[in-house]
Amino acid sequence: MDKLVQKLTNMITDPLQYDGEQRAVVQYGLFAIVQIISIGLIITLVGILADCVWECWIVYIAAGLLRKSTGGAHAKTPNACFVVSIITVSIIALISHYILLLTYALPVSIILSVFAFLLGCFIIYKLAPVGHPNKPLNKPEKIKRLRKQSFITLLIYVAIFVIFLVLSFKLDRSMALLVSLSLSVLWQAFTLVKSAGNSVGGCS
Protein backbone atom coordinates (compact mmCIF):
# COMPACT_ATOMS: atom_id res chain seq x y z
CA MET A 1 0.00 0.00 0.00
CA ASP A 2 2.92 2.32 0.81
CA LYS A 3 4.31 1.95 -2.72
CA LEU A 4 0.91 2.56 -4.29
CA VAL A 5 0.46 5.75 -2.25
CA GLN A 6 3.97 6.91 -3.15
CA LYS A 7 3.30 6.36 -6.87
CA LEU A 8 -0.01 8.20 -6.68
CA THR A 9 1.65 11.05 -4.77
CA ASN A 10 4.32 11.34 -7.46
CA MET A 11 1.63 11.36 -10.15
CA ILE A 12 -0.16 14.23 -8.42
CA THR A 13 2.72 16.34 -7.14
CA ASP A 14 5.40 16.03 -9.85
CA PRO A 15 3.51 18.00 -12.53
CA LEU A 16 2.59 20.59 -9.89
CA GLN A 17 6.27 20.91 -8.85
CA TYR A 18 5.52 20.66 -5.13
CA ASP A 19 8.36 20.87 -2.61
CA GLY A 20 9.19 18.14 -0.06
CA GLU A 21 6.86 19.32 2.70
CA GLN A 22 3.87 19.89 0.36
CA ARG A 23 4.48 16.42 -1.05
CA ALA A 24 4.54 14.94 2.46
CA VAL A 25 1.18 16.55 3.29
CA VAL A 26 -0.44 15.25 0.08
CA GLN A 27 1.02 11.78 0.73
CA TYR A 28 -0.30 11.80 4.30
CA GLY A 29 -3.83 12.67 3.17
CA LEU A 30 -3.69 10.28 0.24
CA PHE A 31 -2.61 7.48 2.54
CA ALA A 32 -5.72 8.00 4.68
CA ILE A 33 -7.99 8.11 1.62
CA VAL A 34 -6.51 4.94 0.08
CA GLN A 35 -6.66 3.14 3.45
CA ILE A 36 -10.29 4.08 4.11
CA ILE A 37 -11.47 3.20 0.58
CA SER A 38 -9.54 -0.08 0.27
CA ILE A 39 -10.63 -1.42 3.68
CA GLY A 40 -14.19 -0.25 2.96
CA LEU A 41 -14.26 -2.14 -0.35
CA ILE A 42 -12.89 -5.37 1.13
CA ILE A 43 -15.25 -5.38 4.12
CA THR A 44 -18.17 -4.71 1.77
CA LEU A 45 -17.12 -7.75 -0.24
CA VAL A 46 -16.81 -9.84 2.95
CA GLY A 47 -20.21 -8.53 4.05
CA ILE A 48 -21.85 -9.47 0.76
CA LEU A 49 -20.34 -12.97 0.88
CA ALA A 50 -21.36 -13.53 4.53
CA ASP A 51 -24.68 -11.67 4.24
CA CYS A 52 -23.72 -9.10 6.87
CA VAL A 53 -22.93 -5.90 4.95
CA TRP A 54 -24.78 -3.63 7.39
CA GLU A 55 -23.01 -5.14 10.40
CA CYS A 56 -19.64 -4.72 8.66
CA TRP A 57 -20.32 -1.05 7.93
CA ILE A 58 -21.64 -0.33 11.43
CA VAL A 59 -18.45 -1.80 12.92
CA TYR A 60 -16.22 -0.04 10.40
CA ILE A 61 -17.79 3.40 10.87
CA ALA A 62 -18.39 3.14 14.63
CA ALA A 63 -14.86 1.98 15.48
CA GLY A 64 -13.27 4.31 12.92
CA LEU A 65 -15.04 7.47 14.05
CA LEU A 66 -14.40 6.72 17.70
CA ARG A 67 -10.76 6.02 16.91
CA LYS A 68 -10.36 9.50 15.42
CA SER A 69 -10.74 11.03 18.86
CA THR A 70 -9.55 8.24 21.18
CA GLY A 71 -6.48 6.97 19.28
CA GLY A 72 -5.38 3.41 20.06
CA ALA A 73 -3.11 0.56 19.06
CA HIS A 74 -1.43 0.63 15.66
CA ALA A 75 0.12 -1.96 13.39
CA LYS A 76 3.79 -1.49 12.47
CA THR A 77 3.21 -1.70 8.72
CA PRO A 78 0.36 -0.58 6.44
CA ASN A 79 -0.18 -4.15 5.25
CA ALA A 80 -0.50 -5.47 8.81
CA CYS A 81 -2.97 -2.65 9.44
CA PHE A 82 -4.94 -3.65 6.37
CA VAL A 83 -5.15 -7.30 7.42
CA VAL A 84 -5.88 -6.59 11.12
CA SER A 85 -8.63 -4.10 10.22
CA ILE A 86 -10.37 -6.46 7.81
CA ILE A 87 -10.13 -9.47 10.14
CA THR A 88 -11.37 -7.49 13.15
CA VAL A 89 -14.31 -5.89 11.33
CA SER A 90 -15.29 -9.21 9.72
CA ILE A 91 -15.16 -11.21 12.97
CA ILE A 92 -17.22 -8.65 14.93
CA ALA A 93 -19.75 -8.40 12.07
CA LEU A 94 -20.04 -12.19 11.79
CA ILE A 95 -20.53 -12.61 15.57
CA SER A 96 -23.19 -9.86 15.51
CA HIS A 97 -25.01 -11.40 12.58
CA TYR A 98 -24.90 -15.05 13.59
CA ILE A 99 -25.72 -14.42 17.26
CA LEU A 100 -29.32 -14.36 15.99
CA LEU A 101 -29.10 -18.12 15.50
CA LEU A 102 -28.83 -18.72 19.27
CA THR A 103 -31.89 -20.11 21.04
CA TYR A 104 -32.17 -17.15 23.42
CA ALA A 105 -30.87 -14.63 20.94
CA LEU A 106 -32.79 -11.60 22.25
CA PRO A 107 -31.78 -11.72 25.95
CA VAL A 108 -28.23 -12.85 25.12
CA SER A 109 -27.80 -10.01 22.60
CA ILE A 110 -29.19 -7.39 24.93
CA ILE A 111 -27.09 -8.49 27.92
CA LEU A 112 -23.95 -8.77 25.76
CA SER A 113 -24.58 -5.37 24.14
CA VAL A 114 -25.24 -3.52 27.40
CA PHE A 115 -22.19 -5.11 29.07
CA ALA A 116 -19.88 -4.49 26.09
CA PHE A 117 -21.08 -0.93 25.60
CA LEU A 118 -20.76 0.05 29.27
CA LEU A 119 -17.33 -1.57 29.63
CA GLY A 120 -16.18 0.15 26.44
CA CYS A 121 -17.42 3.53 27.65
CA PHE A 122 -15.68 3.03 31.02
CA ILE A 123 -12.32 2.18 29.42
CA ILE A 124 -12.59 5.14 27.04
CA TYR A 125 -13.51 7.43 29.95
CA LYS A 126 -10.42 6.25 31.85
CA LEU A 127 -7.84 6.21 29.03
CA ALA A 128 -8.81 8.36 26.03
CA PRO A 129 -7.06 9.86 24.16
CA VAL A 130 -3.93 7.76 23.53
CA GLY A 131 -1.08 9.06 21.37
CA HIS A 132 1.49 7.29 19.19
CA PRO A 133 5.25 7.91 18.63
CA ASN A 134 4.46 8.96 15.04
CA LYS A 135 1.73 11.26 16.33
CA PRO A 136 2.33 12.21 19.94
CA LEU A 137 -0.30 14.12 21.87
CA ASN A 138 1.59 16.81 23.76
CA LYS A 139 -0.64 19.85 23.97
CA PRO A 140 -3.06 19.78 26.93
CA GLU A 141 -5.66 21.72 24.87
CA LYS A 142 -5.56 19.08 22.15
CA ILE A 143 -5.89 16.26 24.68
CA LYS A 144 -8.85 18.07 26.28
CA ARG A 145 -10.50 18.65 22.87
CA LEU A 146 -10.04 15.00 21.79
CA ARG A 147 -11.41 13.78 25.12
CA LYS A 148 -14.46 15.99 24.67
CA GLN A 149 -14.88 14.70 21.10
CA SER A 150 -14.70 11.11 22.40
CA PHE A 151 -17.53 11.77 24.86
CA ILE A 152 -19.66 13.51 22.22
CA THR A 153 -19.15 10.52 19.88
CA LEU A 154 -20.11 8.15 22.72
CA LEU A 155 -23.24 10.21 23.45
CA ILE A 156 -24.29 9.91 19.79
CA TYR A 157 -23.64 6.16 20.03
CA VAL A 158 -25.82 5.98 23.16
CA ALA A 159 -28.70 7.53 21.18
CA ILE A 160 -28.19 5.06 18.32
CA PHE A 161 -27.86 2.24 20.87
CA VAL A 162 -31.26 3.12 22.40
CA ILE A 163 -32.91 3.26 18.96
CA PHE A 164 -31.47 -0.16 18.02
CA LEU A 165 -32.47 -1.55 21.42
CA VAL A 166 -36.10 -0.44 21.03
CA LEU A 167 -36.26 -1.70 17.45
CA SER A 168 -34.62 -5.01 18.35
CA PHE A 169 -37.86 -6.21 20.00
CA LYS A 170 -39.47 -6.09 16.54
CA LEU A 171 -36.62 -6.48 14.06
CA ASP A 172 -33.95 -9.18 14.23
CA ARG A 173 -31.59 -7.15 12.07
CA SER A 174 -31.72 -4.29 14.54
CA MET A 175 -30.55 -6.70 17.25
CA ALA A 176 -27.53 -7.63 15.11
CA LEU A 177 -26.75 -3.96 14.53
CA LEU A 178 -27.03 -3.32 18.28
CA VAL A 179 -24.49 -6.07 19.00
CA SER A 180 -22.13 -4.82 16.26
CA LEU A 181 -22.22 -1.26 17.62
CA SER A 182 -21.52 -2.41 21.19
CA LEU A 183 -18.74 -4.82 20.23
CA SER A 184 -17.05 -2.21 18.06
CA VAL A 185 -17.04 0.26 20.98
CA LEU A 186 -15.59 -2.46 23.22
CA TRP A 187 -12.97 -3.41 20.63
CA GLN A 188 -11.94 0.19 20.16
CA ALA A 189 -11.73 0.57 23.95
CA PHE A 190 -9.51 -2.52 24.19
CA THR A 191 -7.07 -1.05 21.67
CA LEU A 192 -6.54 1.77 24.18
CA VAL A 193 -5.35 -0.65 26.83
CA LYS A 194 -1.62 -1.13 26.34
CA SER A 195 -1.65 -4.86 26.96
CA ALA A 196 -4.51 -5.38 24.48
CA GLY A 197 -2.73 -3.11 22.01
CA ASN A 198 0.42 -5.20 22.17
CA SER A 199 -1.53 -8.32 21.34
CA VAL A 200 -2.79 -6.97 17.97
CA GLY A 201 -0.39 -8.60 15.44
CA GLY A 202 2.76 -6.51 15.34
CA CYS A 203 1.28 -3.46 16.98
CA SER A 204 3.29 -0.81 18.69
Added chain:
Amino acid sequence: MKKYLKQTLAVAAMVCSFVATLMASSACVFFYYQPEEPKSLQD
Protein backbone atom coordinates in the same frame (compact mmCIF):
# COMPACT_ATOMS: atom_id res chain seq x y z
CA MET B 1 -6.13 18.76 -22.33
CA LYS B 2 -2.86 19.38 -20.49
CA LYS B 3 -4.36 22.46 -18.87
CA TYR B 4 -7.30 20.46 -17.50
CA LEU B 5 -4.97 17.71 -16.28
CA LYS B 6 -3.01 20.19 -14.21
CA GLN B 7 -6.23 21.62 -12.77
CA THR B 8 -7.50 18.16 -11.91
CA LEU B 9 -4.23 17.31 -10.19
CA ALA B 10 -4.38 20.58 -8.26
CA VAL B 11 -7.91 19.69 -7.05
CA ALA B 12 -6.72 16.18 -6.07
CA ALA B 13 -3.78 17.69 -4.16
CA MET B 14 -6.14 20.09 -2.42
CA VAL B 15 -8.49 17.25 -1.37
CA CYS B 16 -5.52 15.23 -0.07
CA SER B 17 -4.18 18.23 1.86
CA PHE B 18 -7.64 18.82 3.35
CA VAL B 19 -7.88 15.18 4.49
CA ALA B 20 -4.33 15.42 5.88
CA THR B 21 -5.29 18.48 7.93
CA LEU B 22 -8.43 16.73 9.15
CA MET B 23 -6.38 13.71 10.21
CA ALA B 24 -3.75 15.89 11.87
CA SER B 25 -6.41 17.39 14.12
CA SER B 26 -7.53 13.93 15.27
CA ALA B 27 -5.85 11.34 17.49
CA CYS B 28 -5.02 8.96 14.66
CA VAL B 29 -5.65 8.20 11.02
CA PHE B 30 -8.82 6.19 10.57
CA PHE B 31 -7.50 2.64 11.17
CA TYR B 32 -4.60 0.59 12.49
CA TYR B 33 -1.55 2.21 10.90
CA GLN B 34 -0.18 5.61 11.78
CA PRO B 35 2.28 7.04 9.26
CA GLU B 36 4.67 9.74 10.46
CA GLU B 37 2.98 13.10 10.51
CA PRO B 38 4.49 15.80 8.24
CA LYS B 39 6.33 18.50 10.23
CA SER B 40 4.04 21.27 9.02
CA LEU B 41 1.02 19.46 10.47
CA GLN B 42 2.55 18.72 13.87
CA ASP B 43 1.50 20.69 16.97
